[in-house]
Amino acid sequence: MNECFGKKFILNGKLQSSDHFDNSLVYEGDSVYEVLRMVKGLPVFFYDHMDRLETSVMLQNKKMLADRNSLRRDIIKLSKTEKKKEINLKIVFNYNNNSENYLIYYIEPIYPSEEQFKKGVKGILYHAERKHPESKVINHKLRSSIYHKLILEGGYEALLVNEENCVTEGSRSNIFFLKGEKLVTAPDDKILSGITRKYVLEICREQNIDVEFRCVNVDEIGDFDAVFMTGTSPTVLQFCCVNDIYFNIRMPFIVRLRELYLRKVEESLRMFAENN
Numbered sequence: 001m002n003e004c005f006g007k008k009f010i011l012n013g014k015l016q017s018s019d020h021f022d023n024s025l026v027y028e029g030d031s032v033y034e035v036l037r038m039v040k041g042l043p044v045f046f047y048d049h050m051d052r053l054e055t056s057v058m059l060q061n062k063k064m065l066a067d068r069n070s071l072r073r074d075i076i077k078l079s080k081t082e083k084k085k086e087i088n089l090k091i092v093f094n095y096n097n098n099s100e101n102y103l104i105y106y107i108e109p110i111y112p113s114e115e116q117f118k119k120g121v122k123g124i125l126y127h128a129e130r131k132h133p134e135s136k137v138i139n140h141k142l143r144s145s146i147y148h149k150l151i152l153e154g155g156y157e158a159l160l161v162n163e164e165n166c167v168t169e170g171s172r173s174n175i176f177f178l179k180g181e182k183l184v185t186a187p188d189d190k191i192l193s194g195i196t197r198k199y200v201l202e203i204c205r206e207q208n209i210d211v212e213f214r215c216v217n218v219d220e221i222g223d224f225d226a227v228f229m230t231g232t233s234p235t236v237l238q239f240c241c242v243n244d245i246y247f248n249i250r251m252p253f254i255v256r257l258r259e260l261y262l263r264k265v266e267e268s269l270r271m272f273a274e275n276n
Contacts, residue, residue, distance in 0.1 A: 009105035029096025041079040065102040120240030121156035166215035173231035196230040
């Protein structure tokens, strides 16, 4: 199955037809990547994603295959090939023996429905730890294993559980636990700290919301009022249950948090457009 969702993609700065897209350039060798949300042809939190991409490349002892100005121009070039209201865009730096390539392409967006925002989604527990949680690298084996378990159990997202039986992060998101008006989330050194998470924490500082940084033990999940995830696609999305633990999904606190986050999204789009 071709991972490229659009009609065109960028390979090393040049527009190509998606008919020529080669999945091996993503999944063979080592790949460092970022996924950005595109809204009306503009990338959300572009500069934050570039900071993280550069950090991931450095932590993997690799070299940047394109600088942020080149990537910015490439994204604009690709966005002009077809107009999409909202879609995700993937940047991949692939290192395979003596071959080094970078790709920019659209991927099929899987966004929560309005019903899922209202009713919440199912989370499942999955015992696994990322080898290098602080850098965004493709782990095809782990991703495939989690995907199959989600299908079998009808889950939306997997909460990763470490050897200490504590929740660290989601398979493609960050996880927050809510008790009253206090949030608990894993420390930065235990996870891949997401861009959405960064801005949720910024909102917490602005709104004087108390945040405790620790990993929650599986045995205490039921003690919390709510659990939600943050990420590029789900934004701020609540779980109705985690395994067989159910939560109240009528939480104005989380609805308000998502509204404030979406304001940050609009600000980032304006910033990118003004720098054009």
